Amino acid sequence: MIDYLVMGAGLSGLMSAYAAVQSGHRVKVIAKGLGALHWGAGSIDVLGYLPQARDAVVRRPLERLADLPANHPYTILGPAAVQDGLDKFMRLTEELGLPYYGAEAAGENLLLPSPAGALRPAFLAPAAQSAGTASDDAPMLIVGFERLRDFYPELIAENLTRQGIAARAVKLPYELLSDRRDANTVQLAQELDDENRTERLAEFLREAVRPGERIGLPALLGLARHAQVVTRLALAAGAPVFEIPTLPPSVPGIRLFNTLRAGLEARGVRVEAGMEVIEMNAEEGVIRWVASETSARPLRHSAERFVLATGGILGGGFMSDHTGRIWETVFDLPLTTPQSRSQWFRPAFLAPDGHPVFQGGVRVNAAFQPVDAQGAPCFANLHVVGGALAGCDPLAERSLEGLAIATGMNLLKE
Amino acid sequence: MHTTSWHSVGPSLDECIKCNICTSYCPVSAVTDLFPGPKYSGPQAQRFRESGQPDTPDQAVDYCSGCRVCNEVCPTGVKIAELNARARAQIAKEKGIPLRNRLLGRNELMGRIGHYAPRLANFGLHNAVSRFLAEKVMGIARQAPLPYWSTDGSFGAWFKRTQKERLHARQKVVYFHGCATMYYEPFIGKAAVAVLEHNGYEVIVPPQNCCGLPMLSNGEFAAAEGYHQRNVNSMAGLARGGYPIVGTSTSCTLTLKEEAPELLDMHSPDVTALKMGVWDIFEWLRELHEEGKLRTDFRPINLKLPYHAPCQYRAHRVGKPALEIMALIPELEIPESHARCCGIAGTYGYKTEKYQIGMDVGEELFQFVREQGDDVTMTACDSETCRWQLEHGTDLPSRHPIEVLAAAYGLYDLETRELTSQSNSM
Known part of the structure; x- marks a missing residue:
């Protein structure tokens, strides 16, 4: 019997697995396919823009966490835990031979060129990208x-x-x-x-x-x-030579995935792709097992605790149908996402306030357990991390990787 | 005439988000321009394919090896490998099937013909002149690792001959040996029987024929349907009776479970009963272990044994049960390969025009084995053709994990590939 079954092999899943195995737990990661990290730029965005000031780049992200709403995952964690998660990520990637760096002025966002020549705020970047910072005047x-x-x-x-x-x-x-x-x-x-x-x-x-x-x-x-x-x-x-990320598939993202996967496997954690969870079993609010689709019978995975790291509507953690209904695919957890198509999007594609469909998600309590409308935990042994969380807009805020690392690395935080 | 429905696999192409992850992991398009990649030949070309359309839009799909790595990594669940297999069948229907592919599709027939006079057959096939001719006339690469017929008789003959020594017990399990074990590697079947009996199970070997996969890979769907139906007729009743049907050939078991029903659109209750009753042998042993019923009286095996889970095994989507069970053996060190494919992909690497592609694909695996150091004397892999390719590419002998397990029980000699005397006195 394993202690933690992590569903999803994106950054939040891998970070959760790392946090759990570092605490001495037996951990397994299963995923439908490979994604998330293979699409991203490979940099770590923590907070690029605030909801109330979409046109001004956040200069010092960790100092602005207090300006986020009360239900934002960063607010639930608190700035010290966010900082701690990022520090752990930096130590880990350095140990694994793929070091990440922040701006020379500690605590500031890097401004790095995108493949369109725009400047994008990132808090940490792999060594090869950080040399492209706009703060250098070469x-x-x-x-x-x-x-x-x-x-x-x-x-x-x-x-x-x-x-x-x-x-x-x-x-x-x-x-x-x-x-x-x-x-x-x-x-x-x-x-x-x-x-x-x-x-x-x-x-x-x-x-x-x-x-x-x-x-x-x-x-x-x-x-x-x-x-x-x-x-x-x-x-x-x-x-000096630096890299500018390309459109997917993302080589820097794949390097990070390969590096983290190898690091986990060296610690005895298996990361299995091609396993889509299609069934779950719970008794009295405790999840006993989930089952993944195979070539014949579903395969059961029992564990003491389960971590949902399947992402939101883009990561594949949520599905939708033509009516606009959106649901979480494994446990059908309650979502704050609008359930009508007409409310999914704002009229402008690049609307500064983002789109509601990307802003909803799973509501959690202080222990990152999913909760129902009354605030009671849906299951006693389920945690939700990363892109599936409510209260944030990882796209408009440019906070996707920061959320993944902060919530994953703090999986066992009391 | 056999017609395939395009409905069960086809709609999955709408899930494609064009992220190119499949192309990034495709081991074939990584080494050749002749195959543009799964995204192009699969969901993209599929939009231009219609049932009954005169010309296929994409001949390059013939260079897909069918390894299914694309399915494994696709984040949205597109059945790319199946789209490609159906497209190859369409090409076969339009252009006819070359004699070479018909022959490669019939390894059961080849196996049976050769096994009557194995030494003669081995000489006839494995000499420079006939390999040269086979290459020139048929297009079967002269260097490709074709198997040797067993000179020790077939697995079936051994099983019949040793009936009196076999364990008779209340608990029974059905064994699907596949053509390779039957005619080329009967020792794999002997090891499997020894392991199952050691765990207290009587082994039933019902009449069975080729699973049909070589024909499916070569686009001969109609013939494959006949083969699958005969297996269903023979074994569906056993599956219904609750007997687990275990196999040592990962691609045969995958075909019985999924490939045949899905590609051929065979969904009768009998087909489904068989599908649900089939297990890879280690998948089943792992289940036994989880119930606390697997014997773990293992002798230590002091060996460094690099292990490659073949692509057709990973396509079962059950993890790596052989690795998990072998990990229970004391002192056995098992470096795990993350190579995508050995390159042989069933019959793909045998074909003259694809031999080098297969070797280039396999280089990732061969290199992994070389990197494990000079103290490595043997490798392990579940699939027969992959083992032959692995031996061809590394010059090291390769073993099926069931042989390793049988050896750990003290029932089998890993070097000579023979059952030990102890196994007969069980």
């Missing part, structure tokens, strides 16, 4: 590649220039990355793991860069040998 050389889809260096450089950041663009031959006719960013990153390819690219970068510039490249600088690739390119080019 001019940027944005390097793209012919035929590489969805990464246009001219667009990025022009938009950065308009925002007062000196940037110019250059496009290198696609053949530097691959001999393949076509490949996606993950496959290209694997090709760059090859030293000869890194060397050839380094030569071109050395030619292209001007003194004093730093070089921004699409986030495909190696997968398994990422750190070596970045170091080699920077040394050979004689300039």
Whole structure:
């Protein structure tokens, strides 16, 4: 019998598993598929915008947590626990060889270029992204590649220039990355793991860069040998090198997933994909088991405690139908999400206040147990973490990863 | 004529959110331009496929190996591998099936023909001239790891011959051996019988034939349907009677459980009864263990044994039960492979035009084995064709976990692949 069964292998699930195994518990992670981390930028957004001031970037996120509503997961945890979770994440990723860094001015958000050349607030970023911070005034050389889809260096450089950041663009031959006719960013990153390819690219970068510039490249600088690739390119080019995240699939996100999964497995935690939970059994408010779909009979998973880390409507934790009904897929927990399609969205796609459909979720008590309308826990041994939580808008706030880490890492907090 | 409904698998393509995770994990599109990836050949090309449409929009789907890694990682549950298998059947219907694929689809027939004179058959198949001819005339790669017929007789003959020594007990379990155990590797079946009897179960081996998977993989759906129906006729009654039907071949058991019913749209009560009664042998032993009924009188095995759970095993979606049970054996160290696929994918890697792709796909696994160090003398893997590929790619012998378990019970010699004398005196 295991102590904790975690459902979901995104950041919140992996963090919960880590917190539980570090406390000496037996833990297993099951997931329908791989997601979440494979789509994100690989950076850790804690709080980029406040609900009441959507057009002003939050400079010091941890100091503004007090401005969030009372039912916000950060408020329920309290700022000390949020900080503690982030510290643990930094120590863990450093130990596992994929270090994350914050801004040089401690406590501030980094402003990092997006693949459209916009500046996005992130609290922590992998080493290879943090060198692209806007607070550094070294001019940027944005390097793209012919035929590489969805990464246009001219667009990025022009938009950065308009925002007062000196940037110019250059496009290198696609053949530097691959001999393949076509490949996606993950496959290209694997090709760059090859030293000869890194060397050839380094030569071109050395030619292209001007003194004093730093070089921004699409986030495909190696997968398994990422750190070596970045170091080699920077040394050979004689300039700092940084990554700009691409459209999904996200190489920085996959690196983080692979790293955390390996770290968990080294601690004896299995992470199983391809297992969708389709059934549950509870007696007197205590969950006995959940069952996942298989090629024949459902497979039962018994545990002392269960962690729901399946995400919200985007992560697959919630489903909807054509009437606008939205439900949580495993336990059918009560949701605060509007149950009518006409109330899902505001008229503007990029509405500054976000969209109600992304703002609802599972209401929890101080122990992160889901609660019913009267505030009573639905089940005694269920915790909810990450994107499924109510009281927040991870998209509009830019808080998705921060929420995942803070709620996951504090799973066992009294 | 056999027609397939496009309704049970097809609608899942609407769940595709174009995230490309499948393409990122696809082991085939990672090594060749000939296969653009699951997203393109699966849910995207599917929008241009209609039942009865004259031309298929995507010939490249023939390069899908059917490993099902795409299904495993898809966050939204698109049945990509099934879409591709049906598309290959459509191509087979349009263009006909080459003789080579018909032959590869009939390994049961090949097995039976060869087993009458195994030494002659082995010589006939495994010599440079015939492999050269097989490559030139048929397109079966000359280096590909084709199996050797057992010179020790078939599993069926052994089981019949040793009936008097077999355990007769109230608790009974049905064994599905598959063609490979029957004709090429009877020792796998012997190990399975020894393990089951050691746990107090009488083993029933009912009449059975090929599960049909090689035909499904090669687009011969109509023939596969006949094979599956005969297995259903033979075993549905046993399943209904509550006898667990366990198999040592992970792809056979997957076919009986899911592939055949789903791809062939066979959903009769008998088909479903069989589906629900079939277990991978370790899936069932794990269940036994959870009930506290698995004997754990294991001898230590002082060995470092890299283990690869084959893609067709992972497609059962039951985790890695063989790993969990082997982990109970004292002193056995089992580094776990995370390689996606060994590359052989059933009959895929045998084909001349796909042999190198298969080897390139398998490199991830071969490298994992090499990285485990020089003290590794053996590997473990559940699927027969994967073991042959693993041996081909690493030059190390490979064993089925059931052989390892039988050895831990002291019933089996891992080196010689023979039952020990103790097993006969049970």
